[in-house]
């Protein structure tokens with residue numbers, strides 16, 4: 001049985017993915033498989049689709065909450 005996948009929207013930062021999930025590109029090729037990784041949400045990473053910490057340097061602000 002697969003474990004539950006959780007996507008956490010980090011305040012002012014990335015999307016943290018944990019669980020048994022595949023991340024594929026536009027052609028269906030699988031990125032390196034990991035149990036957890038962070039996706040860029042600010043659009044400024046030099047290592048897209050992954051977060052490289054640039055959001056801190058540019059002062060990215062976004063902290064959405066469930067309403």
Ligand code: FES
Pocket residue numbers: 013014015039040041042043044045050051052053054055056
């Ligand atoms: S969210 Fe971290 S570099 Fe974009």
